[in-house]
Amino acid sequence: MNDIESGPTPALEDASHARRHFLKFLSGSPLLMGSSASGLMAALAAALPGEVAAQSYDVLRAQAPKVGEIIEAPEHALNVMDFEPAAKKALAAAPAHWGYMATGVDDDSTLRANHEDFEKIRIKVRRLIDARNIDTRVQLFGTEYASPIFLSPVSSQRAFHPEAELAVARAAGAKKQLMVLSTSSNSAPADVARAHGMPIWFQLYPTDDWNVTQALIRRAEEAGAKAIVLTVDRQGGRNTETLFRARRVDTRQCMGCHTAGFSNEVARKPVFERLDVSHVTNLYGTGMTWEFVAKLRAATKAKVVLKGIMTRDDAVRALSAGVDGIIVSNHGGRAEASGQSTIGALPEVVAGARGKIPVLIDGGVRRGTDVFKALALGATAVGIGRPYCWGLAAFGQPGVATVLDILQREFETILRQAGATSLQQINPAMVAA
Ligand SMILES: Cc1cc2nc3c(=O)[nH]c(=O)nc-3n(C[C@H](O)[C@H](O)[C@H](O)COP(=O)(O)O)c2cc1C
Incomplete structure (x- = not known):
């Protein structure tokens, strides 16, 4: 390991030599002509570490001040994972909120499987x-989005940043990406839709009071x-151990903000404003069956999407129940400890849906x-949850925007390597297990 304190190593000397050359080259570049050139040069000189600038699209990207440090600005991030420690740091005074975002269930094995199973899939590159x-545009229910990457519903985003869902909506809307708003949001659907500027989808927790549900x-x-996105994967309680551990070290008084009693807690959320929630004892529909899906289907002209389908049989059932779409999901590994990843379940669900929805x-x-792999295995669009919450918690709207930018750039990069110039060209033969 280099000991930076004891002076530059040969490798670091090489790097600073290359850096001087790079800056000299830039100073003569027509790209930097004009009044802002010296400012940009100064910014670059300050931003570039003592490393050889990479010969790739990230040449001009500002690097974190020191390798290994937690990023201090969105533009320091090299990938979306860089936002996770920054979010944890931003929430250092609210460890329970961090734990709420991070947690899976039991020992978080389903959460881990979700990502690890992507790594088992290879992409075939073409020359x-x-x-x-x-062209990454995609049509969903007649609306065109600029990217197949959408923002999955995440509850209570004010626990992460004061601007909550509105900051997320502005970032997603500016990029014309779909946002799905949670029932348990801190911002009202109308305000979020306005901030976004395109039609959003509303995620529905069914409640156990149909009058309330209809009002939602x-x-x-x-x-x-x-679309109304009915979440079907919260069957009763869950053992969120990572959250419970985090709560133990949170010294704040939870009841300063939260309220006792389930219906009171529900009533704090804007979408429930002025509704009588005194009979709501369960938000998640523990007793919900396919009959409820039929009832919902009949109760709205909006598209009905089921979120949380993980098997072929349930996909077939969903199709015959007349739903308009399916989201393969296990709630980000925070619903159950099945160990079954969503990318692993995708092919059988796609088979069950038979291209109909x-x-x-x-x-x-x-x-x-990961986005590419999911599309190759038959997905129409691909959602993220925690990554944009990391961006939100760490830096607000610019953090969310940068998370979306990074994923989109990575996605376009792999499209070029796979030789697919539009989503229609992506097919299962482009990946191998
Ligand atoms: C903090 C948090 C809150 C969530 N709240 C909801 C919710 O209210 N409704 C819902 O259907 N899914 C919810 N989810 C699940 C996400 O919609 C999504 O399925 C999941 O985050 C995707 O996995 P990822 O975080 O690994 O990207 C939540 C996820 C997180 C991390």
């Missing part, structure tokens, strides 16, 4: 295909939500290559 123009559906419709997926997506 000599003109890949200068890449109406509010989502009034906000212009294109779009199949989306989320869980463990951390790289543009």
